[in-house]
Amino acid sequence: MQIRRSGAAKALMAALAVGLIATGCSSERDTGKGGEGGDTFIFGGAGDPTSLDPALASDGETFRVTRQAFEALIEHEPGGTELVGGLAESWDSNEAGTEWTFNLRKGVKFHDGETFDAEAVCANYDYWFNWTGAYQSSAVSYYWQTIMGGFAKNEDKETPKANYKSCTAKDESTAVIEVNEPSANLPGGFSLQALAIHSPKAIEAYKKEKASGEGDAISYPKYSQEAGTVAGTGPFKITKWNKGNKEVTLERFDDYWGEKAGVKTLVFRTIDTEEGRRQALQAGDIHGYDLVAPSDVKTLENEGFQVPTRDVFNIFYLGFNQEKSKVLQKKEVREAIAHAIDRDHIVKTQLPEGGVKATQFMPDTVAGYSDKVKTYDFDPAKSKDLLADAGEEKLTLDFCYPTEVTRPYMPAPADMFELMKADLEKAGIKVKPRAMKWNPDYVDSTQSGSCSLYLMGWTGDFNDGYNFIGTWFGGYDTQWGFKNDKVFDAMKAAETEPDVKKRTALYEKANEVIMDFLPGVPVSSSPPAIAFAKDVNPPKVSPLTQENFAEVSLK
Known part of the structure; x- marks a missing residue:
């Protein structure tokens, strides 16, 4: 998340x-x-x-x-990460991992009085799959695209290929969801709030309104901004x-x-x-x-x-957007930024007891964490040498950070920004601060690729390595603005491997590939209270x- x-x-x-x-x-x-x-x-x-x-x-x-207010087909055990029944009492898949059968709870009502059944499940999934216009923006349909790919008709060539195939109401209490290819995001993805089930009556009302705008100027439909229409179970x-x-x-x-x-x-x-x-x-x-x-x-x-205090299950990072600032396409520049950041000082001064410095884009509590990744120790002198090698001794970059919010991985965004800004300037990188209110400005701006440098993080949605590194690096993402087949291929190999032990080994390899490419700087993991x-x-x-x-x- x-x-x-x-x-x-x-x-x-x-x-x-x-x-x-x-x-x-x-x-x-x-x-x-x-x-x-x-x-x-x-x-x-x-x-x-x-x-x-x-x-x-x-x-x-x-x-x-x-x-x-809303429930998904699958949920997590109270206080843990194990998947348990939600609106589906049980579920299973075929051997290929492309057909998921859900045995649904009976006697469930939506807030508007409608009855929950298999047709209601399919009404939701088919509605999302057929989104058009601004709904296809990654700032709006981020999780759908992460879990299920694109849409019935993609309107942008950068939108991922659809993996969702169909939903069938086999009977009132049995829904079957088919995907085109097996995915490490399943079944965990079925537990996401973004895929929680809405009343079919409410969905019909949703269809009468549209999201509009693009990039960092998205306007959400009226029904989603005031109570009265949305209805869950x-x-x-x-x-x-x-x-x-x-x-x-x-x-x-x-x-x-x-x-x-x-x-x-x-x-x-x-x-x-x-x-x-x-x-x-x-x-x-x-x-x-x-x-x-x-x-x-x-x-x-x-x-x-x-x-x-919760257990550690998050990652905080400094992100780069290589399309917004072409200079970030130079690996020497990305490495210079990594060596400029004193992550040990950030952990010591900004995080609670139990906070740790990160070496990769997942915490060590997740299977697939690798001890063999390339690391970038705090070294301002090396940072200056790398900038000189890249011909960027007078580099200036805009740096976005959020206001009016704290996050589990980022207790004090402004303070953490100031520490990184000071580190970068000591290494010779001039920073142009861009402070934004978290919702909607900052979230939309980072996801649409409008920030060269930015602070962001992630708390896992479910316990699988792909929910961390696959979230960002499974393919082109406007938040990062890069295309690298070596990274994408490493993630693809892991995503489609049905054997858990083999998939974990592939996650380790993917982490090594990612940290060699260095799309951003993993900073820390924190146990939020x-x-x-x-x-x-x-x-x-x-x-x-x-x-x-x-x-x-x-x-």
Whole structure:
């Protein structure tokens, strides 16, 4: 998951805004301090969602909200990475890995009263497959293209070839999805929020509206920007998106097929600084928040708050776009940037205990990690020599970084940017800063290739090496803007290998090829902490950051 993200220049304004967010609404909302308020749980998010339709998103803040309302065919075990039944009680594939059969749950209702069945599953997959226009932009249909390739009719030659073939409702409780080639993204891809199942009635309403624009100027359809149309099967239904107060409200769905949610009302409130979220928790204005600053963990624990830490399952990197800046096509320049960055200092000063320096584009907790990759140690003198060899002693590059957000792999984006900027300038590379609000500007700009250098990262969606390196390097991607057959072929070999042991060995080889080519600089992996109030029975924390807030109750 992008996924895969605070601005120092606006620190005073941000602090004032947080004060308004944290305290200005408390008199208007019952936060659970006695009386009937025990039925409302408020969680502080680090950024606004982009969309109420998860199929149009690729970021964790959106999925944190939509995951409570939408369910996929397959889910992950609470607090772990193992795949378990979701809307499908069980599933299997043919020997070739091209035909997937799902045995569906019975008695499941959508929030709009529609019945969930195999035809509903196929209505979703066929709808996505037949997207046209701006929906085919990777900024909109990122996950569909990552998992299923392109569309029934691709409108751009750079769009990947479609791997989705068909969906058949064999009977009411059996759906069969066929793909053209086996893929390491399956069955894990069936667990993604972007492929969660919507009501067929809602889909018909979606078809009446269109996304528009292109590149970093995408306009999302109206239905995805306000509550009332989207309908899933989850334990909560989305009832309000108050953008002015940066709040999304969900209500318990009493016809939910499984165990009912422990609270009646769930509110996600955006508070875009670490300090603001901590202060809101301490003041009792929220019941929990994510992405706790490393320096705040002990403070909160000493005050009696619950601060569980997730296992490491992410990667943070400095990305290059070789189309935006042709100079980045020179390998000496890419290597010079890698040697200029003091990653040890970033880990020591910016990450919580347990953070580690990265050598490749996946953490060492994922099968396929290689001990044989080429490494690029901090060496400013070598960086200057490489720039001289490339004839680029006076190099200037634009460098994008996000504001109004923190991410599991990137606790303080502005601070991390400033450290890298200083490192690059010491090596002789002039930096032109480009600060952007995370949603939608930064996400859209990076994914459409509008930034020469940029900060980004990834928390795994499921436990397979391809979900990391295949996400970026399985083929041409506008985020990176390069074409390299050696990299693409290495990934293709791994993607289509059905034997897990052989596929893991191919991931190791692919990591070595990728780090020799050096499309960007892997920086670090981090164990993000999440905090809850003393009176909360919290959900199981997930290394995938896929907490299920239906598990929450108030003491």
